[in-house]
Amino acid sequence: MSCEQNEILTLPDDLWSYSDDVFYDFVKEYVGEIETEILKIQRIKNVQTLLQVPDVCFIADDMTFMVRAGVRFNIQQFINLLKLQFESRLINVNVGPSATTTPIENKKSDQCLCNLINIDTENNQQESKLFINILLRNLLKNMKRSKNNFQFDPIVMKFSSVFRGLAGRNAYEFIRINMLGSLPSDTTLKNYDENINFQLKECEFRFGQMKDYLGSIKSQYVFSSEDATGVISCVSYDCNTDCFTGFTTLLNNNDLPVINHFKTNSYNQLEQWFEDFDKSTLVNVHLIEPILTDVTLLAHSRPYIISAYGIDNKHSASDVIRRWIYIYNQCKEQNINVVGFSIDCDSRYFKAMRICLGFFSRTPHVDLLTGNDNLLTIDIPSNWRFFF
Structure with a gap:
């Protein structure tokens, strides 16, 4: 086993779900504090974003680097390891079953999405809150149900309601029909909007x-x-x-x-x-x-x-x-x-x-403020030093 393969094994399996502070803490421990600050400045907050950036370090017009060569080398080595881990994950997902694989194992390997996302139990707390995981988990559960018995997570319902409002009914129906079980029907969304009092009545103060x-x-x-x-x-x-x-x-x-x-x-x-x-x-x-x-x-x-x-x-x-x-x-x-x-x-x-x-103006015919000492009084916490 090569040195790079040994280093890949030291990377956590759930690294691709790390984001924001969790991702920065891992980079700080695995690579270094200076490298972490460079990623923070450029708002690179997860592995997916890091692999899509052409060059993490700052480069001037004359192709000179504005960071130390050692820092750039450390970041590049870390990116190379992430790419190798990504390629190994693709190989593990796409590889066919061996001759000694049992029928039950064949069935599990065919369901590659189910291997990545456990539809029966939650993964770790942060990964389970990602919308893509919630959507895929909901879709996989509906694939086991009949069309008239689809059920949807509240987060999926909220997303669908906003998506239909932004994209329009025709675009929404096109996506829903071609991704059966992923999004609720138009009738279901109308009932959902009515139940959450989505409609705004004219002149009503809510x-x-x-x-x-x-x-x-x-x-x-x-x-x-x-x-x-x-x-x-x-x-x-x-x-x-x-x-x-x-x-x-x-x-x-x-x-x-x-x-x-x-x-x-x-x-x-x-x-x-x-x-x-x-x-x-x-x-x-x-x-x-x-x-x-x-x-x-x-x-x-x-x-x-x-x-x-x-x-x-x-x-x-x-x-x-x-x-x-x-x-x-x-x-x-x-x-x-x-x-x-x-x-x-x-x-x-x-x-x-x-x-x-009272700034050089008054109402000559209507007195609205006199006698109301507490009217329009601004009551803020004592620690808000920035406000005034």
Whole structure:
């Protein structure tokens, strides 16, 4: 047995599942600390990425290396060992059974995917969380079931829902039909979306769902943002809410949108609405951006839509402030701390900010802030030295 083959045996079998800190710790122990820092700087976080990079070390235009030759040699030797291990794995997977192999062993060797992924038990904790392993394990289990008895992992269901939304129904069906058992049907996905309350109702503020989402990522501090973007004016019927959408949203006395206002069974009433109300030219969206205090590899800060509705271009700065006050108070009731409001430089948003700060601006007719000492108070942890 050659020296290189002996070194291959020292590499762990599950090395190809290492990623991020686990991969860096192994490289640091096996190759060296300097080599590990070079990989970290270039965001090479697993074996697959390392083998696809043409040259790990930095090379100037005149082909001179900007690292020591010994460091580059160590990294290149490590890459060569990984390539040899990869080739040996391919040989072990593709080699045919020997003449002395029993029928049971023949059956096991034919199922090469099953040898790489144990479909009955979990491998190590980190490898089992990789999406490709979850997808393949789910597919292999469905291959043993009938078509009308397919079952899908929650992670696969979530991926399929997002994939269909991004790629479209036709592209999704093309992939699903050609990979039978890997992705759920369109009907199954529709039921899944309804069960998770995926649909957003116009004018509804989803503070309850927002609290559940923030609880899932362990966040109690958020930024609130509001912005409007132009849309094609069109009135349509929503069969789920039995309402017409596309009219300019009616506001109540607190300048909040009225839910399910355009709901009728009368054709005359609908005709009257077309005469009395303009079609919305903008869609106004309220977002909540979580701030994570305990950052982990599994938690990510993603914005959450709490409300969306159609508007025209006739709202004022006082309307904006009333909505901010409403969002702030509702979040306080849910034990969520709003630490700031994020807006663009629209004149009404900008004036609303100046009014709240008392920055050379005030409302001559409506007093919104006097007497409310705790209103819009920013309550943040004492260790946030960077915030102010």
